[in-house]
Amino acid sequence: MTVTRRKFIAGSLAGVGALGAGSAGLRYVSQAMAQPTRTEQTRYVNSSCNICVSACVFRGQVVNGVIKRLEPEPDFPKSRGMMCARGNAGAATPYDPNRVKSPMIRTGKRGEGKWRKASWDEAYRYIAEKTNRVVAEEGGHRSCIAFASTKGTFQEHYFHQFREVFGSPNAVRHPTLCLSAVIRGFQSVFGTYPAVDVRNSHYLILAGANLAEGIIPPATIDLFKRPIGSRKLIYLDPRFTKTAALADKWLPIKPGSDMAFALAMMNVIIGEGLHDQDFIDKHCVGFAELAEHVRQYTPEWAERETDISAGDIRQIAREFATTPSAVFYHGRRTTWQGDEVQTRRAIAMVNAIVGAFDRPGGLIPALEIPLAPYFYEPAWYTKFRPRLEQGDVTFMSPGDGAWIPWRDRALRSDPYAIRGLFIYKQNVLEMLPDRNKTLELFAKLDIIVCVDPFMSGTAWYSDVVLPESTYLERLDPAVALDEIEPVVIFRQPLIKPLYDTKPCFEIVSELAAYFKDEDGAPLSDYFEGSVESHTKAALADHPGSLDKLREKGFFSTDLKLKFGEYRSGKKTVRTKTGKVELYSEDFARRGLEPLPVYRRPADIGEGKFRFVVGRHAIHTHSSTAAFPDLNWHMKENAVWINPVSARKLGIKTGDTVLMKNRTGGEVKIKALLTEGIRPDCLYYANGFDSLSPDKPLVYGKGASQAAILESHFESISGSALLHETIVEIRRA
Ligand SMILES: Nc1nc2c(c(=O)[nH]1)N[C@H]1C(S)=C(S)[C@@H](COP(=O)(O)OP(=O)(O)OC[C@H]3O[C@@H](n4cnc5c(=O)[nH]c(N)nc54)[C@H](O)[C@@H]3O)O[C@H]1N2
Ligand SMILES: Nc1nc2c(c(=O)[nH]1)N[C@H]1C(S)=C(S)[C@@H](COP(=O)(O)OP(=O)(O)OC[C@H]3O[C@@H](n4cnc5c(=O)[nH]c(N)nc54)[C@H](O)[C@@H]3O)O[C@H]1N2
Numbered sequence: 001m002t003v004t005r006r007k008f009i010a011g012s013l014a015g016v017g018a019l020g021a022g023s024a025g026l027r028y029v030s031q032a033m034a035q036p037t038r039t040e041q042t043r044y045v046n047s048s049c050n051i052c053v054s055a056c057v058f059r060g061q062v063v064n065g066v067i068k069r070l071e072p073e074p075d076f077p078k079s080r081g082m083m084c085a086r087g088n089a090g091a092a093t094p095y096d097p098n099r100v101k102s103p104m105i106r107t108g109k110r111g112e113g114k115w116r117k118a119s120w121d122e123a124y125r126y127i128a129e130k131t132n133r134v135v136a137e138e139g140g141h142r143s144c145i146a147f148a149s150t151k152g153t154f155q156e157h158y159f160h161q162f163r164e165v166f167g168s169p170n171a172v173r174h175p176t177l178c179l180s181a182v183i184r185g186f187q188s189v190f191g192t193y194p195a196v197d198v199r200n201s202h203y204l205i206l207a208g209a210n211l212a213e214g215i216i217p218p219a220t221i222d223l224f225k226r227p228i229g230s231r232k233l234i235y236l237d238p239r240f241t242k243t244a245a246l247a248d249k250w251l252p253i254k255p256g257s258d259m260a261f262a263l264a265m266m267n268v269i270i271g272e273g274l275h276d277q278d279f280i281d282k283h284c285v286g287f288a289e290l291a292e293h294v295r296q297y298t299p300e301w302a303e304r305e306t307d308i309s310a311g312d313i314r315q316i317a318r319e320f321a322t323t324p325s326a327v328f329y330h331g332r333r334t335t336w337q338g339d340e341v342q343t344r345r346a347i348a349m350v351n352a353i354v355g356a357f358d359r360p361g362g363l364i365p366a367l368e369i370p371l372a373p374y375f376y377e378p379a380w381y382t383k384f385r386p387r388l389e390q391g392d393v394t395f396m397s398p399g400d401g402a403w404i405p406w407r408d409r410a411l412r413s414d415p416y417a418i419r420g421l422f423i424y425k426q427n428v429l430e431m432l433p434d435r436n437k438t439l440e441l442f443a444k445l446d447i448i449v450c451v452d453p454f455m456s457g458t459a460w461y462s463d464v465v466l467p468e469s470t471y472l473e474r475l476d477p478a479v480a481l482d483e484i485e486p487v488v489i490f491r492q493p494l495i496k497p498l499y500d501t502k503p504c505f506e507i508v509s510e511l512a513a514y515f516k517d518e519d520g521a522p523l524s525d526y527f528e529g530s531v532e533s534h535t536k537a538a539l540a541d542h543p544g545s546l547d548k549l550r551e552k553g554f555f556s557t558d559l560k561l562k563f564g565e566y567r568s569g570k571k572t573v574r575t576k577t578g579k580v581e582l583y584s585e586d587f588a589r590r591g592l593e594p595l596p597v598y599r600r601p602a603d604i605g606e607g608k609f610r611f612v613v614g615r616h617a618i619h620t621h622s623s624t625a626a627f628p629d630l631n632w633h634m635k636e637n638a639v640w641i642n643p644v645s646a647r648k649l650g651i652k653t654g655d656t657v658l659m660k661n662r663t664g665g666e667v668k669i670k671a672l673l674t675e676g677i678r679p680d681c682l683y684y685a686n687g688f689d690s691l692s693p694d695k696p697l698v699y700g701k702g703a704s705q706a707a708i709l710e711s712h713f714e715s716i717s718g719s720a721l722l723h724e725t726i727v728e729i730r731r732a
């Protein structure tokens with residue numbers, strides 16, 4: 001097989017000049033806001049946030065070369081003039097004293113914290129020497145090196161590109177820790193993971209989608225803007241969250257029984273003839289089979305499964321079916337329990353049978369502004385092996401992988417050995433369930449490289465840490481966000497990089513020079529141009545858009561979403577049949593249940609608890625708990641326990657308790673008694689007890705979720721299951 005060299009799309013690159021290397025962008029000054037005094041030079045730069053995936057566009061104020069504050073860009077349609085606490089606190093990230101300030105090479109044992117500073121060249125040499133050696137030991141199979149990353153920063157594309165030109169199939173990206181189950185579930189019914197028109201919905205059901213704290217603009221903003229009273233919110237969650245506080249009804253559902261609730265809703269809607277027969281006749285297949293299937297799932301049956309009364313289920317089903325803009329929100333992080341994909345299918349079907357699709361206040365496929373491709377063609381290697389966990393998942397996303405089965409196989413070297421892990425923007429030791437297992441994997445590896453601006457727990461256990469410049473110091477290429485109101489955004493630097501740090505594109509394209517392809521050509525040949533030229537190339541079809549980006553941080557086009565295009569036949573849903581699929585022939589062919597069949601979650605056992613996880617509004621995962629501007633609000637996490645359960649165990653608020661799971665995980669943490677959690681569940685916030693002493697504000701404080709979570713996965717989507725952890729608890 002011949003090796004084709006990767007080339008950026010030549011046409012779009014023609015005539016590309018430098019973007020101005022961060023100069024033109026930096027000079028944008030809003031006349032309305034800038035009030036420089038004689039001594040102070042103030043300028044404003046619009047860019048997009050990187051503290052979570054939502055990438056809200058902000059207006060950054062820079063005074064005398066120092067970032068003072070980030071304010072929301074009022075015209076940005078996705079966040080609608082909002083900037084959350086985390087986004088605000090992001091202004092301090094370049095100045096964090098605990099940043100990694102230059103490449104670091106480990107000198108002591110892993111995790112011992114002995115490092116030496118290195119030049120970039122030294123670090124690259126070190127990585128290449130070790131990596132090339134283990135690849136040679138594996139017979140030249142580059143599949144022994146794996147690549148972990150979280151999508152969401154636009155530089156991640158380059159890391160992904162590096163994996164592809166390096167020639168390893170083993171990408172383990174974040175979707176199976178996040179939303180792969182809901183994507184599979186909704187795709188199988190609607191052909192897509194649609195947007196939800198929360199703004200126009202008069203009847204909204206949220207099942208464990210904690211939009212007030214798991215912030216996802218514009219849905220979160222729209223939730224707060226719905227006039228209370230005229231619009232109903234039904235919220236199902238074993239915990240009383242901030243979203244529960246906004247709801248007309250909080251239903252503390254028994255964990256793992258959401259499918260029973262959805263099936264019983266359909267039993268009522270179809271049984272009482274409240275379904276939208278016209279929509280079903282014109283746009284759906286498999287209604288007869290579904291109607292027959294849900295006859296068994298009565299509200300009385302569901303009451304026993306869910307702890308939600310049959311009366312409530314009937315009332316909600318009737319109101320839902322008769323409100324013309326009702327919607328059952330699909331969910332986001334759906335790494336919950338066993339039947340996750342089928343649960344999401346059931347929720348999709350509740351929407352379908354009342355026609356909550358392609359109508360205001362319902363589900364609608366999002367739109368995306370097309371950008372010209374500026375990446376590369378794939379490289380080919382004659383030595384190729386399929387990814388490790390290829391056969392373990394029905395719907396494998398080859399570019400993303402499935403973390404839990406992948407880690408199990410890597411631990412067993414099944415069917416081949418993994419010798420190295422390159423990590424970009426993922427805190428694998430603190431965000432993967434069962435930290436001990438991940439540590440065990442780390443112990444097996446010969447080379448671990450971590451690209452992170454901070455010394456995360458994962459970086460602390462790596463061999464080489466390559467500090468990326470923060471999002472406020474770099475240019476990130478343009479990205480189209482698929483939304484109800486589609487936009488294109490990018491990032492431009494507010495300040496020059498502090499310390500000896502670089503953006504990912506520079507890091508991977510420089511590192512690539514130390515590796516060769518099968519033709520003997522350096523892999524750096526596959527990296528052409530610069531982030532500037534890629535950005536220009538991507539925008540080739542949108543004249544003037546670069547100026548808009550520089551000025552506003554985003555642009556939109558006349559691409560506008562119109563309701564009714566699917567109903568009128570102008571557009572077709574992207575399923576195999578071109579119809580909304582209630583009964584799935586595709587699932588049946590793959591040996592999966594074509595209709596969602598409910599199975600009761602396993603009993604947790606006397607005196608035990610189910611541990612569930614969930615977001616906190618002022619923190620992102622494991623990465624912000626040590627931000628000083630946020631840490632003051634919660635210096636340590638505490639485990640929520642219902643007073644009824646606590647009394648039986650003699651536990652009071654403030655007591656230190658010991659929690660143990662079934663697979664050797666245990667943590668010590670303070671207790672917080674609250675009626676805001678079911679008596680059979682426990683919860684605490686994420687981000688604490690980091691493994692890294694270089695995060696002093698959270699090192700040794702509280703407990704880590706990754707330390708108590710057991711590892712389980714679901715085989716349809718490969719999704720991790722974070723609510724299958726059963727724990728015992730007692731006073732320490
Ligand atoms: N502030 C903040 N916002 C974020 C993020 C962040 O880290 N911080 N992260 C972003 C990301 S990546 C994601 S994926 C989203 C995730 O946002 P969400 O999808 O809202 O996810 P979580 O908050 O993790 O969990 C939702 C809720 O499910 C509840 N729950 C547990 N078990 C069950 C059950 O069986 N049934 C029901 N009905 N509920 C259950 C939990 O108690 C929890 O409150 O948030 C995004 N927004
Ligand atoms: N216990 C538990 N586990 C979970 C979840 C949970 O709720 N609880 N949620 C799951 C979900 S929904 C998701 S999406 C994943 C998220 O998993 P991760 O993406 O691993 O989560 P973060 O804690 O945000 O870690 C991101 C890392 O990237 C670094 N970082 C930040 N900015 C940059 C940058 O610009 N460049 C680089 N190179 N690095 C950067 C941060 O310092 C941090 O170390 O976790 C999943 N796992």
Ligand code: SF4
Pocket residue numbers: 049050051052053054055056079082083084085086087088215216217
């Ligand atoms: S929701 Fe908050 S943290 Fe996330 S991108 Fe927007 S401002 Fe940043």
Ligand SMILES: [Mo]
Pocket residue numbers: 177178179333
């Ligand atoms: Mo996520």
